[in-house]
Amino acid sequence: MVCEGKDEASTISPARGLGAQLIAREAQKAAGAEISWVNYRVAVAETSDRMILIDGTTVNESIMAARIADNKVLTKSFLTQAGVSTPQGTVVGSEEQAIAFAQKLEGPVVVKPAKGSMGKGVSVNVFSAREVREAYRLAASINPVVLVEQFIDIDFEARCIATSQEFVSSYKRVLPSVVGNGEASIRELILEANLLKEESPLLRNHPIPVDATLLSTLDAQGWRIDDVLESGKRLVVRNVGGLSSGGEPHEITSEFSDELRQMAVRSIRSIPGLHWGGIDLAVERHTGRAYVIEVNVNAGFAGSMFPVSGDPVNVAAIAWRERFKRSHPLPPAEGRFPERHTEPSTMDTLYPHLWTKSQVVRLSGLLWNSLEGSGLFQARRLASLVQLKGHDGRERWFSSDLRGENDSLSAYRLSRRHASIRKILRERGVRQVRAAVVSSADQVARFSPRHRGLFAATPVNSPWLGADCHIGHRACIEKLMTGSSRWVIQPYWDGVRLRAYASKDRVFALTSSSGGSRFTQEMLIGASKAAISVMRAVPDLRWAAVDLYVPGATPTDGESREPVFEGIQVDPKLASAERLLAGSFSVMADWVVR
Known part of the structure; x- marks a missing residue:
């Protein structure tokens, strides 16, 4: 296939990642996809039956x-x-x-x-x-x-x-070099070469760096960076040849x-x-x-x-x-919801040996524990990887946090950027706790001025961490605003919080640290539906934990409210007093690895 002509290439915007723009164009041509940009290098391509994440030059890597x-x-x-x-x-x-x-x-x-x-x-x-x-x-x-x-x-x-x-x-990367003119120093020739690179949509972001590697390459050839290179002589200035x-x-x-x-x-x-x-x-x-x-x-x-x-x-x-x-149409909107437990148990009651070994237990640790009786066994370990093997002889590799060969790198990265996730959900009409991106104490003061309670603050390019976010009153949050840092801030109300462990069409389990045992099946179904709507809106993410807040509800009032999204986590910590309200982590673990 032949690439676009120079005139078309000149329309590429420096405000967007080159690789993402090129793939987005092909999505529009081949599938009539609608493209919505999330940030500099990430976009969502939406066709009639699916949403596909475009993430720079990442394609199908797990x-x-x-x-x-x-x-x-x-x-x-x-x-x-x-x-x-x-x-x-x-x-x-x-x-x-x-x-x-x-x-x-x-x-x-x-x-x-x-x-x-x-x-x-x-x-x-x-x-x-x-x-x-x-x-x-x-x-x-x-x-x-x-x-x-x-x-x-x-x-x-x-x-x-x-x-x-x-x-x-395939393309050959030629080592960075300059050609002398008898007048300019090597340093000046490098500057000229970098100015020429700015005319290329590919090379404008990859100048020849003047660093220790460059200086040692020159030294090995008997040159110094301020020496004048004779006319017509080509000199390799760096012995590492990648485009970057x-x-x-x-x-x-x-x-x-x-x-x-x-x-x-x-x-x-x-x-x-x-x-x-x-x-x-x-x-x-x-x-x-x-x-x-x-x-x-x-x-x-x-x-x-x-x-x-x-x-x-x-x-x-x-x-x-x-x-x-490698993409899939979205499954039907109707999801599968877990049954409510009449007597919810705490995590340390259900898994006492996990909490005696460690004060911090993550979802992945709990899932690994649940796999012990699944018929799969660990064939071997290689650094942080585990190879599971079933009685059928099939081998599957997983990372320590149970991400496998089909868990998208792009979706994983996206899930760890709270601001980007919120933007995607907002564009798809998913209900979420009100928030703002701020970078100064004045902006914090202007956000939700009537809220007198706690706020949760997350750096713009960082993941939501639930109760481990920066949580404090307005004055504490204002002190975070230093330098050029940007934060997502949102009210962190007292009340009922639920966490749903979900895929795009199924909730495996629901937990809560809010206490009480009178969560109705109606409330849990509402939380399950909210979690599935979040997962369906995030392209290519197979499974995650969705944190939800129930406005105006208490664990004992028995009255259902519509839950709203607070954040998403891929491997959250679980508190020992957190209660399993519905579902099973064993069922989830079995689904994840199969």
Whole structure:
């Protein structure tokens, strides 16, 4: 497929994320979707029967796959198990260990944080003990766990986009370089190059950074940043070539061999829950051997759509096709509600052993506990991952908070932004506690001036935490307004609060810390309906805990009120005195893993 022409590309707005805009356009073309923007990089595409989240360049990655990809050691383990070649490497815990392993390899090495992205803290082609020591310190400043790997003398390196079944595109990232004119210093040439990048919808946000990596690259070649480069001489100024590190994309999909294409697909398939991603693949100069250097979620694909050279590939159209393929129509609005317990029990009564082991019990811990008698057993553990295996022999991977291969990374991220969730619910007419985004004490004072009780405050880009939010009277909330921070504030009334543990068409359990036992079935049905309306409004989120407030109700008045949304949590804490009003966590745990 061929990308849009330059005239159409020039209409791309810098006020929105490039990847999200490209996919949103394809959603409109292919499915006639209505697009509503949530924030800079997130939008909702709504068709006649479904809502699909568009989240930057994230397509079908699961939260579990993202956690694996973020851990380079874990990623290497899965790739190696699948027979995919990766550079030799090991985790080191000190400068001395890094030096010892580098000497063992008897050649140059790459030193990088075990977790991280965008080339931050990465040192390439270091050899001497002094270089390894400095590289270790740089990597450790990003993450305390450091990985030392064999350096590959690269003939060429490419970013490949693939699904677990199909190769999509590849482009070569050329190392950042400048060409001398005999008059300008290297520093000035870098500035000129960055000004030219501003004309590209892709490269305008990826200037060549002047940092320790750049200075060491120049030093290794005998140059200083204020030296004048002779006319016509091309100088590589940074030995890390990702686009975010200042590199340039050259499209090479048509030149890519079948062997390399299959390697990219096999790499995606090797990571549980990675249905789409970016593979950084390198071919060694003298041997022609291919290695996978890195596996990426949120993988930038615009390099194939706006290359410096080569035929562009419309990756966004394929991304939308795959996004739509894995989406589902909304289920019927009628939901399944749990039966009320006539004598609600507290959590520490139902699960006494959990509260004797820990003062803080999260939903995931309770669900893991409920799985013990489910017929599934833990086949093995790998870092923070657990592989469950049933009597049928089927294996399923889950993260420690029970997010599996089909739990969307995009939906998970969205659920942890309280302001964004509130915006989506407001646009879909879901009833919620009144709130405002504020950044000054004056704005706090003007919000709900007649409210004399408590307020709950949540940073704009942070998750709702229920009773663990910043809760206080108006004067306390005003003191939070420092610097440029922005907060969502909402009244936190006394009264009845319920929490519903729900999917898009089912409530598994209802709990409350409000006490009392006279919650009527009518009240619980109302809360269940409210929770399902919240879940149906949030695209791609399979399950969560929905916090609800019942206006004007007390636990003993027996009169139903319509519950309103307070917040959503993916792995909330449960209080020992919280009561299970209806439903079963065992039923929920079984649904989550099956």
